[in-house]
Amino acid sequence: MKVFKELFYKMGRQVPGSKEYTLKAAEMAGLNNLPANSKVLDAGCASGNAAFVLLEKYPIVVAAVDVDANSLKSLEEKAAALNVSDRVSVYNKSMIDLDFESGSFDVIWSEGAIHNVGFYKGISYLKKFLKPGGKVVVSDLTWIKDNPPDEVFWYWKENYPDMTGIQENIKAMEKAGLKSVGHFVIGKDGFWDNYYKLMYTHINYFQQKFVKNSKAQEQLEELQTEINHFVKFGDYYSYVFFIGEK
Numbered sequence: 001m002k003v004f005k006e007l008f009y010k011m012g013r014q015v016p017g018s019k020e021y022t023l024k025a026a027e028m029a030g031l032n033n034l035p036a037n038s039k040v041l042d043a044g045c046a047s048g049n050a051a052f053v054l055l056e057k058y059p060i061v062v063a064a065v066d067v068d069a070n071s072l073k074s075l076e077e078k079a080a081a082l083n084v085s086d087r088v089s090v091y092n093k094s095m096i097d098l099d100f101e102s103g104s105f106d107v108i109w110s111e112g113a114i115h116n117v118g119f120y121k122g123i124s125y126l127k128k129f130l131k132p133g134g135k136v137v138v139s140d141l142t143w144i145k146d147n148p149p150d151e152v153f154w155y156w157k158e159n160y161p162d163m164t165g166i167q168e169n170i171k172a173m174e175k176a177g178l179k180s181v182g183h184f185v186i187g188k189d190g191f192w193d194n195y196y197k198l199m200y201t202h203i204n205y206f207q208q209k210f211v212k213n214s215k216a217q218e219q220l221e222e223l224q225t226e227i228n229h230f231v232k233f234g235d236y237y238s239y240v241f242f243i244g245e246k
C-alpha cells in the first residue's frame, strides 16, 4: 500500500475541517428544516467523517459514495458501531458514474473530494440527482487572497492544478445551474487541530517504520513540504465551503 494511503487511514481524517465547520455548512444549507428520512448523497465520503457528523445531528439517510473500497469498509464498520447501519448505504463507484434516480436526493454533500473529478464537472453531473430546491454543499481548496507569492502559487499549480479563487468557484456553481446560497472559509484551526498536527505525528511514525524505504521517505517528505507551505503561506488559501440550491 502506498504510504500516503496507510498514513491517511491511520489519521482517520483525510481533509482539513472539523465537526463545527460541517455543522455550520449544514445549517447554512437548511438541513434543520428537512423532514425525517431526507436523503443525502455524500460524494467522496472516504471513511465518513462528514457523514457521521450529519447522521448524528439530523434524522437523514445517507448514500455514501467513494472509489476506495477500504474507506467504505471502515465507514460500514463505524456505522455498525454507532448503530446507524440502517441509515447508511455504500456505493463503491465514481461520483460521476452513478445510477441513482434523477431528482431523488435532498442534499448532495462533498467535503474535499470534488477536485478529483473537477469542481464544475462534478457539480454539473451530481446536480441531476437533486430534487428541485435541493442543496449542494462542497468544500474545496481555494485561493482566498490575491497575488500569492510565486513559491506557493507554483507549488499548488503542480499539486492541485485546478485550484481557483472563491468567485471563480461561485461562478462555476452558477454555470452548473445552481443558485449560490452562501460560502465560508474555514479557519486555520481546521488545518491544524484535526489535520496537520495529526499528520505531523504520523509522518514521524512512518519515517521510523519505513526507515530503509527511499520511496516512502520521499512521499513523507512531500507531506512535510505541504505542511511547511501552510506555515509560510496559510493566509493565501484555505478550504472553502460553497452552498448552492437547485
Ligand SMILES: C[S@@+](CC[C@H](N)C(=O)[O-])C[C@H]1O[C@@H](n2cnc3c(N)ncnc32)[C@H](O)[C@@H]1O
Residues within 6 Å of the ligand: 013, 014, 015, 043, 044, 045, 046, 047, 048, 049, 050, 051, 065, 066, 067, 068, 071, 093, 094, 095, 096, 110, 111, 112, 113, 116, 117
Ligand atoms: C479527502 S477525501 C474526502 C474526505 C471525506 N469527504 C470526509 O468527510 O472525511 C477524498 C476522497 O475522494 C475519493 N475519490 C477520489 N476520486 C473519486 C471519484 N471519482 N468518485 C468518488 N470518490 C472519489 C477518495 O477515494 C477519497 O476517499
